[in-house]
Amino acid sequence: MIIKQLSVFMENKxxxxxxxxxLIGEANINISAFSIADSSDYGILRMIVTEPDKAxxxxxxxxxxxxxTEVICLIVPHTPGGLFRALKILSDNNVSIDYxxxxxMETEATVVIRTGAPQQAIDxxxxxxxxxxxxxxxxxx
Amino acid sequence: xxxxxxxxxxxxxELAHVQSKRLTEMIERIYFNVPFYRKRLQExxxxxxxxxxxxxxxxxxxxTKVDLRDNYPFGLFAVPQSQVxxxxxxxxxxxxxxVVGYTHRDIQMWSEVVARSxxxxxxxxxxxxxxxxxxxxxxxxxGLHYGAEKVGAAVVPISGGNTQKQLQLMVDFKSTVIAxxxxxxxxxxxxxxxENIPRENIHLRxxxxxxxxxxxxxxxxxxxxxxxxxxxxxxxxxxxxxxxSMECVxxxxxxxxxxxxxxxxxxxxxxxxxxxxxxxxLVFTTxxxxxxxxxxxxxxxxxxxHVEKCDCGRTHVRMEKCLGRSDDxxxxxxxxxxxxxxxxxxxEMRETTPHYQLIVNRExxxxxxxxxxxxxxxxxSDEMKDLENLKRKIQSNINSTLNLxxxxxxxxxxxxxxxxxxxxxVIDRRKK
Numbered sequence: 001m002i003i004k005q006l007s008v009f010m011e012n013k014x015x016x017x018x019x020x021x022x023l024i025g026e027a028n029i030n031i032s033a034f035s036i037a038d039s040s041d042y043g044i045l046r047m048i049v050t051e052p053d054k055a056x057x058x059x060x061x062x063x064x065x066x067x068x069t070e071v072i073c074l075i076v077p078h079t080p081g082g083l084f085r086a087l088k089i090l091s092d093n094n095v096s097i098d099y100x101x102x103x104x105m106e107t108e109a110t111v112v113i114r115t116g117a118p119q120q121a122i123d124x125x126x127x128x129x130x131x132x133x134x135x136x137x138x139x140x141x
Numbered sequence: 142x143x144x145x146x147x148x149x150x151x152x153x154x155e156l157a158h159v160q161s162k163r164l165t166e167m168i169e170r171i172y173f174n175v176p177f178y179r180k181r182l183q184e185x186x187x188x189x190x191x192x193x194x195x196x197x198x199x200x201x202x203x204x205t206k207v208d209l210r211d212n213y214p215f216g217l218f219a220v221p222q223s224q225v226x227x228x229x230x231x232x233x234x235x236x237x238x239x240v241v242g243y244t245h246r247d248i249q250m251w252s253e254v255v256a257r258s259x260x261x262x263x264x265x266x267x268x269x270x271x272x273x274x275x276x277x278x279x280x281x282x283x284g285l286h287y288g289a290e291k292v293g294a295a296v297v298p299i300s301g302g303n304t305q306k307q308l309q310l311m312v313d314f315k316s317t318v319i320a321x322x323x324x325x326x327x328x329x330x331x332x333x334x335x336e337n338i339p340r341e342n343i344h345l346r347x348x349x350x351x352x353x354x355x356x357x358x359x360x361x362x363x364x365x366x367x368x369x370x371x372x373x374x375x376x377x378x379x380x381x382x383x384x385x386s387m388e389c390v391x392x393x394x395x396x397x398x399x400x401x402x403x404x405x406x407x408x409x410x411x412x413x414x415x416x417x418x419x420x421x422x423l424v425f426t427t428x429x430x431x432x433x434x435x436x437x438x439x440x441x442x443x444x445x446x447h448v449e450k451c452d453c454g455r456t457h458v459r460m461e462k463c464l465g466r467s468d469d470x471x472x473x474x475x476x477x478x479x480x481x482x483x484x485x486x487x488x489e490m491r492e493t494t495p496h497y498q499l500i501v502n503r504e505x506x507x508x509x510x511x512x513x514x515x516x517x518x519x520x521x522s523d524e525m526k527d528l529e530n531l532k533r534k535i536q537s538n539i540n541s542t543l544n545l546x547x548x549x550x551x552x553x554x555x556x557x558x559x560x561x562x563x564x565x566x567v568i569d570r571r572k573k
Contacts, residue, residue, distance in 0.1 A: 007523035009516045011553050037525045042516075042551050044525060063555045065521040098524060114523075 001122045001132050002070045004052040005112065008045040009065040012038065020045060020059065027051075027058045032138055033073075033112055035101035046101070048073070048112060050139050070118050073133035074111045074125060078104050083111065086130055090115070093124040144260035144292070145253070148400045149455045153448070156456065159400050161194040163428035168193050168201075171434055174219040177212055178436065195403060198426060199414055203437045206239065209379065214240040220432050229378055230278045241280075241378050242432040248287065250429055251381050254398045255288020258387035261396070261453075262318075262347045262372040266293035269314050273321035273329075274352065275301040275561075280382030281352050285320045288384060294318070301325065302561035304332050312342045319367070320349040320374075323359055324564035330366025345369040351376065351383055353564060354465050354481045358488030373462060379438055380425045386460055391452045394459030401429045404458060405437070406446050417448045423460065443470075471501055471567060473508045476545045480566040483512060486538045496557045503571045510547040512539065515554050 010016045017036075024031060024047075034047040049055045052068060059066045076082040083102075090097065095115050102111040110133060115121050125132060143149050151159070171178045172189040181202045182189075193201075209217065218225065224244045231239040243251065264270065270289045274281030282300055289296045297310060301321065307329060310316065319326065326348055333343060345367050351374035360371045375395050376383035385402055386395035397404050405414050406421040415421045423440045442463040450456055465479035472478070480499055487497055500511040514535065522528055532549045539547045558565065 005523075007521075009521050009528075009551075009553060011551075011556070016553075039525065039529065042528070044523060044528070046523065060518075063553070065516050065518045065554050067518065067521055067523050069523040 001072060001126075001134055002118050003048060003073050003112075003133070003135055003138050005069045005071040005114070006047045006049055006052050006055050006059075007067045007069055008047070008059060010036075010043045010045050012041050012043060017045065019062075020064070023058050023062055024049065024055055027054060029055050029058075033101065033103050033110065035099075035112075037099070046099075046112075048138055052139075069114060071112050071114045072118050072121055072125075073138060074113060075131040075133055076109050076111060078107050078109045082109065086111070086125065089124055089128045089130065090121060093120070095121045095124065142260050142263060142265070143454065144257040146454075149257060149396070149398075149457060151400075151456060153456060156399060157195055160403055160428060161192070163400075164193045164195070164198060164403065164426065165191075167426075167428050167430075167434050168436070170431075171219055171436065175217055177208070177216060198403065198437070199405070201436050203412065203424065203439050204435050205439050206379070206441070209239045213238075215242065217433050217435070218242050219434055220244055225432050227283075229280050229283075229382070231378055238278075239379060241382075244431040247381075247430055247432050250401060251284060251384060252287040252291045254381065254384035254401060255284055256291040257398060258374055258384050259288055259292050259294070259318075259349070261387050261389040262349060262370070263390070264289070264292060264294055264318055264347060264349075268294040268317045268347075269297060270294045270318040270320060270349075271297045271299055271307065271311060271314075271316040273299055273301055273307060273319060273325060274383075280376070280378040281320075281322075284376065284382035284384060285349065289320075304329065304561075308332060308336060308338060311345070312338060315344040317344055318347045318349065319345055319369070322352045322560075322564065323350040323355040323363060323371070324353065325561055326350055326363045326367060326371075327359070328559055328561075330363060333366070340368060343368060347372060349374050354463050354469070354479070356462070356481055356485045356488065358485055362488060375460070375463070377440055377442075379435060380427055380440070381430065385425070389451060389453040389455065393451055394447055394461050396451065396455050396457040396459055397446075399457045402427055404446060404460065406444065407439075409439075409441075409443075417446050417458070420445050420464070423463075469567070471499070471510075471569065473501060473510050473545060476543060478510070478543055478545065482542055483539065484566075486542050487514060487535065490534065490538065496554075496559075497566070498557050499567045501567065501569045501571060508571065510545060511550055512547045513550045513552045513557060515557055516551045517554055 030050040032048045037044045056066050076086050098114040100113045169189050225242045226245050227243040229241050272285045276282030346369050348369045348371045364371050373388040374383050376385040386397040388395045403426040405424040409422040423442045423444050425438050426436050427434050444463045445461045447459045465481050496515040498513045502509045535549045
């Protein structure tokens with residue numbers, strides 16, 4: 001249930017994101033979700049991709065600083081209160097979230113969550129019958 | 142091991158005697174052969190027959206880089222051109238290049254001081270030395286080359302750059318010594334890691350690094366990257382080239398070969414000679430050079446001299462690592478800043494690579510300093526707060542060391558231009 005997320009250090013200058021997506025695309029790797037955290041002169045690009053290890057190798061070979069972070073991908077119904085229920089389970093169980101980002105499709109939304117305690121998060125969410133995306137599902141998305 | 146025990150270990154009294162004798166002869170030669178110096182000496186009513194010792198040397202005028210440029214190209218030569226066998230020239234980034242000439246005996250003397258230097262690092266007949274200083278007008282390559290041949294080492298005259306070839310020969314030849322700038326050494330070290338060359342295939346045991354100021358932190362880094370012992374060699378083409386002074390195994394500073402070069406340290410503002418141990422500008426008088434002897438040449442390098450006898454047995458004074466060439470010194474908002482100070486701060490943190498650059502600019506009549514630091518994977522964090530903390534930490538360490546506020550900019554790896562020779566650490570965009 002633990003998903004490997006790719007994080008890339010990126011300077012805030014034109015063409016960097018284009019370059020990264022070009023490299024990923026040319027390696028035939030698909031990006032399932034991403035977010036960018038930015039400051040005034042640099043950003044961190046976080047991505048869920050189909051082949052994380054290959055993506056790391058491609059980016060590293062091209063001189064990028066890359067790291068792999070473990071995250072979980074939670075599926076919540078795309079209805080009012082859907083995200084609230086999931087987050088309440090985590091906060092009731094003292095799992096704090098470092099950051100998260102989401103993408104919604106038709107009837108469901110997927111939320112990528114970074115927490116210091118991914119396994120604990122998985123356990124409590126599953127105990128409450130919340131749906132999580134498995135690694136194999138993500139990498140084939 | 143000592144190459145020339147007689148001269149390198151002679152008592153200070155004997156040395157003073159040798160210096161006075163050579164100095165007197167040199168001044169006489171220069172008086173009759175170099176119109177520029179004759180005029181300077183006549184202005185102070187100096188008689189060519191006067192005996193000059195280290196004390197009375199202090200009465201003589203200084204020579205500066207400007208004097209060398211004014212006499213471009215051969216105006217300061219003390220021998221007819223037919224006796225000159227070699228010409229080197231500085232890069233001349235700030236104007237006309239500085240030309241230096243050598244007679245056959247000058248080349249021999251230069252080889253001798255470089256041989257002494259290499260012997261200090263334990264280098265001898267069994268060694269294979271890769272000379273990765275630039276060959277050509279720059280004195281680094283050929284200077285090391287002749288000295289290395291003199292000690293009987295096998296010289297690989299590969300010159301600077303061409304990193305792939307450097308690594309290949311280093312492995313195939315089992316080179317034991319590398320001579321290059323410390324920044325290029327760091328670059329080679331990184332390349333070895335990047336190319337996944339197994340550590341046991343690298344046989345380096347000593348590095349002869351010079352031509353740019355570097356720090357103790359940089360030493361530790363290069364030593365661990367390349368698995369060798371790093372030695373500091375100092376020199377400048379005006380005086381001879383590399384081999385003016387060299388660090389021995391005691392790593393107690395660099396021994397200046399005083400039987401050839403008489404050092405003084407002066408207050409750069411008042412020109413007053415300072416006692417041993419005080420920080421000031423290093424000045425050299427070359428007492429044995431034939432083609433282009435210089436009286437009290439101001440190097441613009443800031444250092445201290447120490448005269449206490451070294452544990453290695455040599456009696457020649459030791460100079461500390463230069464704080465920087467006063468040319469490299471930046472004055473930012475009235476604060477003196479040396480790039481080497483920034484390097485120390487960055488490397489002490491052990492989280493950054495030696496790749497950094499200072500960008501100095503002027504905005505609204507106020508000087509600004511931006512320090513660009515490459516974000517290496519070893520400390521890249523997926524979390525913004527960690528990177529912001531790193532920035533703040535660099536900023537506060539810089540502030541406490543330099544007493545100056547700098548803007549820290551984290552940049553992607555390999556975006557700061559790599560140098561095969563002297564690293565360009567500073568970009569000053571202020572209008573001169």
